[in-house]
Amino acid sequence: xxxxLTVLRRLYLSIYNWLVFIGWFQxxxxxLKALKESGHEHVYNAVEKPLLLAQSAAVMEILHGLIGxxxxxVSSTLPQIGSRLYxxxxxxxxFPEIRTHILVTSLVISWAITEIIRYSFFGMKEAFGFAxxxxxxLRYSTxxxxxxxxxxxxxxxxxxxxxxxxxxxxxxxRMPNKGNFSFDYFYxxxxxxxxxxxxxxxxxxxxxxxxxxxxxxxxxx
Amino acid sequence: MKVTLVSRSGRxxxxxxxxxxxxxxxxxxxxxxxxxxxxxxxxxxxxxxxVPSGSRERPVILNYKxxxxxxxxxxxxxxxxxxxxxxxxxxxxxxxxxxxxxxxxLYPVFYYFPVYKYFGYEEKRVIHPxxxxxxxYWCFHYFKRIMETFFIHRFSHATSPLSNVFRxxxxxxxxxxxxxxxxxxxxxxxxSDLQMKIGFGFGxxxxxxxxxxxxxxxxxxxxxxxxxxxxxxxxxxxxxTCANYTTEIYQWLGFNIATQTVAGYVFLxxxxxxxxxWALAKHRRLKKLFDGKDGxxxxxxxxxxxxxxx
Numbered sequence: 001x002x003x004x005l006t007v008l009r010r011l012y013l014s015i016y017n018w019l020v021f022i023g024w025f026q027x028x029x030x031x032l033k034a035l036k037e038s039g040h041e042h043v044y045n046a047v048e049k050p051l052l053l054a055q056s057a058a059v060m061e062i063l064h065g066l067i068g069x070x071x072x073x074v075s076s077t078l079p080q081i082g083s084r085l086y087x088x089x090x091x092x093x094x095f096p097e098i099r100t101h102i103l104v105t106s107l108v109i110s111w112a113i114t115e116i117i118r119y120s121f122f123g124m125k126e127a128f129g130f131a132x133x134x135x136x137x138l139r140y141s142t143x144x145x146x147x148x149x150x151x152x153x154x155x156x157x158x159x160x161x162x163x164x165x166x167x168x169x170x171x172x173x174r175m176p177n178k179g180n181f182s183f184d185y186f187y188x189x190x191x192x193x194x195x196x197x198x199x200x201x202x203x204x205x206x207x208x209x210x211x212x213x214x215x216x217x218x219x220x221x
Numbered sequence: 222m223k224v225t226l227v228s229r230s231g232r233x234x235x236x237x238x239x240x241x242x243x244x245x246x247x248x249x250x251x252x253x254x255x256x257x258x259x260x261x262x263x264x265x266x267x268x269x270x271x272v273p274s275g276s277r278e279r280p281v282i283l284n285y286k287x288x289x290x291x292x293x294x295x296x297x298x299x300x301x302x303x304x305x306x307x308x309x310x311x312x313x314x315x316x317x318x319x320x321x322x323x324x325x326x327l328y329p330v331f332y333y334f335p336v337y338k339y340f341g342y343e344e345k346r347v348i349h350p351x352x353x354x355x356x357x358y359w360c361f362h363y364f365k366r367i368m369e370t371f372f373i374h375r376f377s378h379a380t381s382p383l384s385n386v387f388r389x390x391x392x393x394x395x396x397x398x399x400x401x402x403x404x405x406x407x408x409x410x411x412x413s414d415l416q417m418k419i420g421f422g423f424g425x426x427x428x429x430x431x432x433x434x435x436x437x438x439x440x441x442x443x444x445x446x447x448x449x450x451x452x453x454x455x456x457x458x459x460x461x462t463c464a465n466y467t468t469e470i471y472q473w474l475g476f477n478i479a480t481q482t483v484a485g486y487v488f489l490x491x492x493x494x495x496x497x498x499w500a501l502a503k504h505r506r507l508k509k510l511f512d513g514k515d516g517x518x519x520x521x522x523x524x525x526x527x528x529x530x531x
Binding site: 175176177178180181182 | 404406408480482
């Protein structure tokens with residue numbers, strides 16, 4: 001139980017969380033600015049760099065869970081990060097035609113607010129050892145609105161991107177080949193949409209349980 | 222004797238408890254509960270002795286053959302039993318039958334019917350010999366499994382939760398269709414004749430070995446279905462605990478060598494990991510049960526499932 005390692009861990013996680021927080025803050029700021037000045041069609045272009053960076057950085061969290069640096073189970077971080085990376089790289093970055101859709105705005109704002117609260121919460125706990133109760137409340141309450149808006153935006157964007165996916169033949173692997181294997185990105189997207197059907201209520205229900213536990217625990221303290 | 226039944230939360234499950242003969246067995250208790258509650262037939266009931274709160278021990282499950290007196294400590298004439306509802310149950314035979322029926326029926330659909338038309342391909346013209354042999358091999362495999370389910374296997378539990386029907390059928394039926402789609406595809410590329418023969422030949426040998434393993438396992442248990450565990454001996458069981466899984470895994474390897482599809486290999490990896498989990502649990506259980514103390518034999522040193530790896 002070397003305390004030098006504990007200090008190092010807290011230092012690293014503080015830096016990580018506050019850096020990614022800054023990234024998402026930029027996303028929100030630039031999104032609102034572009035929305036006001038140019039309209040929803042231009043939101044993606046304004047936020048692309050910090051969005052790609054901040055969202056991709058989240059891959060580190062899988063590593064953190066695997067090596068035991070944080071307590072979150074890999075089984076819950078993996079699908080969450082998976083869907084985010086799919087939308088960010090697999091839909092928005094890959095198919096420019098969808099970038100001007102209004103759902104990009106709702107998506108980016110939902111994600112950004114959620115992540116700003118989440119990363120600053122962890123940043124506070126790692127750096128200062130505590131987080132104020134309103135912060136805890138925000139972390140476990142904003143999802144009640146932002147999950148439905150975020151998930152609807154994700155599903156909507158995948159759906160509206162389908163024609164572009166089909167036409168482009170991107171990421172498709174065709175037969176014949178020695179492995180007798182094929183991959184069709186269009187059908188994979190349909191499968192992804194299908195997963196949202198049981199997946200979303202399951203995730204929402206899970207978060208409701210987490211909320212109950214977290215908020216009642218803080219009352220007891 | 223008076224039996225008090227509580228739920229796991231401590232609440233009294235049957236008001237006033239049940240009055241039973243002093244010589245009554247657990248099976249009699251199960252019948253009485255079923256009679257009183259109508260909904261909870263015996264295979265749905267999980268009856269355990271209460272565990273002191275805070276204790277991390279696993280509760281003792283009542284054996285339906287034993288008499289209730291065996292579970293009373295001292296000469297008390299009362300007994301408190303904890304009840305848990307296992308949910309709707311289905312017999313293992315029913316479960317296995319439906320999960321194996323899917324692959325048996327769905328695979329030939331891809332071989333015989335113009336399915337690929339709906340995926341945008343023209344009517345298939347060329348069928349390679351390996352595709353025909355694969356069909357026979359696959360269907361024989363699942364036919365064998367169904368036969369074994371009804372005539373060979375002796376299950377340690379009579380039933381399985383109903384939810385497993387959906388989960389297991391999804392697994393078998395989805396993977397079955399996934400593999401069938403690729404092996405019977407109009408653009409399928411066959412392997413060399415030699416590779417095909419090696420693959421199927423090896424696979425058939427393993428299937429026969431697997432069948433023999435099942436015979437050996439069957440003879441470890443008595444036909445009245447009382448379950449229980451013995452040390453398996455003979456044939457491959459002398460070197461590996463779960464020789465039945467070993468032969469099953471190698472049998473699928475044979476199929477994949479002959480048919481060479483990514484889908485088939487993915488299935489092999491997933492099936493292997495599932496069986497490895499089971500094998501580890503079984504090996505652990507047998508080692509714990511046969512610890513060499515109190516006259517019990519000691520479980521011999523053996524591979525778990527896949528020599529020389531595990």
